[in-house]
Amino acid sequence: MKNTAATLLAQKQSGEKITMLTAYDYTTACIEDECGVNSILVGDSLGMVMLGYENTLPVTMEDMIHHTKAVTRGVKNAFVVGDMPFMSYQTSVYDAVVNAGRLVKEGGAQAVKLEGGAAVCEQIKAIVDSSIPVVGHLGLTPQSVNAFGGFKVQGKDYDRASQIVEDAERIQQAGACAIVLECVPARLASLISKRLVIPTIGIGAGDGCDGQVLVYQDMLGLTTGHTPKFAKKFVDAGALLREGFSEYVSQVQKGEFPSDEHTFKIDDEIMQKIEEKFS
Numbered sequence: 527m528k529n530t531a532a533t534l535l536a537q538k539q540s541g542e543k544i545t546m547l548t549a550y551d552y553t554t555a556c557i558e559d560e561c562g563v564n565s566i567l568v569g570d571s572l573g574m575v576m577l578g579y580e581n582t583l584p585v586t587m588e589d590m591i592h593h594t595k596a597v598t599r600g601v602k603n604a605f606v607v608g609d610m611p612f613m614s615y616q617t618s619v620y621d622a623v624v625n626a627g628r629l630v631k632e633g634g635a636q637a638v639k640l641e642g643g644a645a646v647c648e649q650i651k652a653i654v655d656s657s658i659p660v661v662g663h664l665g666l667t668p669q670s671v672n673a674f675g676g677f678k679v680q681g682k683d684y685d686r687a688s689q690i691v692e693d694a695e696r697i698q699q700a701g702a703c704a705i706v707l708e709c710v711p712a713r714l715a716s717l718i719s720k721r722l723v724i725p726t727i728g729i730g731a732g733d734g735c736d737g738q739v740l741v742y743q744d745m746l747g748l749t750t751g752h753t754p755k756f757a758k759k760f761v762d763a764g765a766l767l768r769e770g771f772s773e774y775v776s777q778v779q780k781g782e783f784p785s786d787e788h789t790f791k792i793d794d795e796i797m798q799k800i801e802e803k804f805s
């Protein structure tokens with residue numbers, strides 16, 4: 527049965543941990559869904575891991591709709607959340623509703639995610655009032671990378687920690703169905719998870735959250751360069767891909783591929799006539 531925001535809430539209530547992973551294409555979405563991932567996030571992280579940008583800021587609505595469509599075509603059960611890219615909701619409540627509507631109507635997302643606290647509560651309320659579930663996102667919100675001065679853990683000092691707790695409560699009050707907590711101290715995330723009725727989904731926020739989310743390239747060992755401390759490598763798919771690609775290059779160069787097994791046949795008589803005709 528297709529998961530919804532209500533499924534995630536029921537999981538929190540029963541103490542069953544929520545699993546969320548990012549996906550950006552049809553094939554990956556099919557596999558994650560098959561493996562029983564509860565929710566798939568078409569994150570604007572696609573700007574970095576799929577499109578090679580330095581951060582998520584250049585990602586457009588068109589990028590998000592394109593990838594969300596591919597993911598939703600592959601998903602049978604998981605709850606699909608589409609990320610609202612930078613400046614698709616910060617500009618006005620009207621823009622927020624129109625762009626959230628596009629992710630649902632054109633992309634096929636069941637919910638949208640947007641970053642920020644009190645400053646975006648009006649937007650959250652208006653989107654929820656338009657019958658679109660909203661997932662909030664607090665802590666290290668990558669669209670604020672320039673304001674934060676880098677990708678840094680958030681909520682380590684008293685004022686910022688208090689602000690994150692208050693923002694989480696405001697987002698819940700505005701009608702959000704869940705909140706992603708990114709890169710915040712584990713004890714702070716636990717406290718928030720206990721205070722809120724709606725589920726928290728952590729990334730670098732410890733085991734006290736109601737669920738976990740990871741960027742799939744990080745957990746499969748596909749990212750090059752710096753990987754954050756929280757990004758556990760569950761398998762080294764990067765090494766497997768390198769082995770496969772190198773073996774292909776080598777076998778083609780040596781004439782070992784394609785062999786008979788991967789080749790189509792034609793009747794000898796027909797081929798003889800073709801050769802006579804074209805010789």
Ligand code: KIV
Nearest residue numbers: 548569570571706729
């Ligand atoms: O864009 C994304 O993938 C995200 C996750 C890191 C939560 O927002």
